Amino acid sequence: MYRSISSDTCFLEKLGPNGVIVDRADFRLNFQQKLASVVLLLFFASFFFPFYLARENRISEDIQSGLLSLSPLCILFLMLPPLLIALHAFARKGWMKEVTITLSGVLGLFFPMMVLAIVGSDVSDAFGSLARYSPASGMYLYLTAVIIIFLMKPKFRLYDLSGMILVALAVMFVASKGSYDRLGIVLEGRNFGSRVTREVLAHIRLTFISLGISIVIGIPLALASFQGKRAKKIVFPFLNLLQTIPSIALFGLLITPLSLLSRTFPFLREMGIKGIGNAPAIIALSTYALYPIIRYSFTAFSSIEESVIQAAKGMGMNPFQIWRMVRFPLAAPGVLHGIRVALIQTIGNATLAKLIGGDGLGVLVFEGLGQASVDMVLLGMLLIIALTIASDRIFQIFIYLVTPPALRGKAVGNG
């Protein structure tokens, strides 16, 4: 017989004939099992929320459909990932754990996508040729659970990647058959047509021009602050002040002085500098990007060990050589990380450019808000996220290539 030792432990102990513990049952959950229970809870909750929304046309009312309204086969398939993760939590063997978690994650991506494809034909059958549908909260919960499953993995392995690629291929195949044609995001994207590409390019252009300006201004300012105490005393309080102004306010504040300027100097107007449009957006965005760039660069320059500089001097390097051969290469990773932070921040902030008449993906988001079209907002958001992740990845690779091999993989101090 098992008995509990005290009320606050999770053990039950089995005592032998002479009071010796012969067995112990442990009911504590390890971290992995705790995460698994969170995932199961999310899966469970997702079954009670609308899985997708359907509409007869773009402006008609939503009709919510829960998961339980799907065909029994679909429900069965969607139950498979939760089952696998439950199995994972109690699997003892290493390979069992690995197989269940990977399978659960990959199938957790695959089945909802397939369900969306099947639902597509149902929707157009039921509501006619103008009908459209989009994923709803239940599906988002479901996908959140799947993301946590992938995060639970200690290491993202090649077979995880291949699983994901297979899912992507399957989705592309199904899409080529036209199964996603009635999906809201797809319809919005089609409506916009070439405008989507245009806005993406405008977003990138806006980001890069702003970033370029703040690099050109920021790095010399960081150097000046590093060289002289007085410059530092001016630059940093100013930066901190700028950072406290809410971004929307800064966008708005620029309208008056800029329109005044463009009215006074017509040649500025010809260059496209006006109170509204891209000019104030670029000014505001580059102002915000200054902070990470200056902070990180300053830290990078000042964290170089003094003994290294002393040795460089002692070996007969002139000041120019010390900068070129010692300071710049050693500070490069830190400076680049600052630019990376600024890049990501600017891509996000550039969405707001639309508010003062600028271009970029903000156009999709805010027009979608104006037209109460969630699908359009979603399309804009997804594109911004994709743009952010892609540029971050590319920039990371760039940083890796530029960093001297000895400094790779070292943590860079936060500004």
Add this chain to the structure above:
Amino acid sequence: MQSHHNHPVLTDTHSFLTVKNIAVNYGEIAALQDVTLSIPANRVTVLIGPSGCGKSTTLRCLNGLVKIDGGSITYEDEGIQDLSETDLRRSMGYAIQSVGLMPHLSVEENVDLVPRLLGWPKASRTERVEKLLKLVRLEPEIYSKKYPHELSGGEAQRIGFARALGADPPMLLMDEPFGAVDPLNREQLQDEFIRIQRQLKKTVVFVTHDLDEAIRLADYLVIMKDGKIVQADAPERILASPRGEFVERFLGPDRALQRLTLFTADRLMEKVLSGVEEKPALAPDESSNRTYWQVDAEGKPIAGYAWVGDKAIRRLIVNGTHTVQQYSSLKECVSKILNLGLPSAAVVCEEGRLCGEVRFETIQQISQG
């Protein structure tokens, strides 16, 4: 306080550079006052003193890292006199305590720095790096591609030393170069330094706060206090006649023992009685004061035998812990002798082969001299 402008100089060499009445002020504080010194060429000059005495400042004046506020530094060598500051530094090797290896450059690139600054052709530079790494006993194939963060403290110091020798400068400035290393490694580095210095005969100015190190390495010892030179002379003369109370206290009560650090084992090394047999059938004639070393096929010592009357005592020898090297100090020899309880210490040469012994009797004679 009266300053001593005419310190004795070494007579067996000429002066490489002369420092006359230099002064350095850091704001209100006088870091150096009226320092006059002549650095002997091809010898090791060691600056020593308590922290804040100005020894590092003096060193940094020599390559212009610290600007002097008065006095003059004259280089006897005409080639150096007209050099610009950066060229002057390139002609003086510089090694410092925290090593200051460039973290983003490989060992090879670090050692190569000064030759590169001087614009040497690539081929001769590669050759030079290999030669220097061999000189500090680091295998070029293993070490040249490594980065500073992959090196141990002792290895990094060796690379720092090799880098200072990079362009074969006539003069080396070393600012507590072995300061950050543990005592065991430090002694080894000192051995290496002595070995290399006997080979290369550079003019070296060496700053340390370790008295043992100073006495061991110095041909010319300069004791400093509060930005002034208190005494400068050959170390044996300073030990024999310290000038004033400060120097006496600084040298400590056991000057006789300190004298032992002046001499290296190779100076007193004698021929040994050795063989591969476990124990000689008969005790040697001079048995009371000699050791019989048993060696293996490669000539490495395995055990030592000594005789007290007819009784033989046997001690097992672990190479490295119970043996000394050619450039080890007599102080170390005494320590090994007392440790093992044998009448002499075994001296090993390359690859750990037994090549001589230092007898306690001989050390006794020296320490009285």
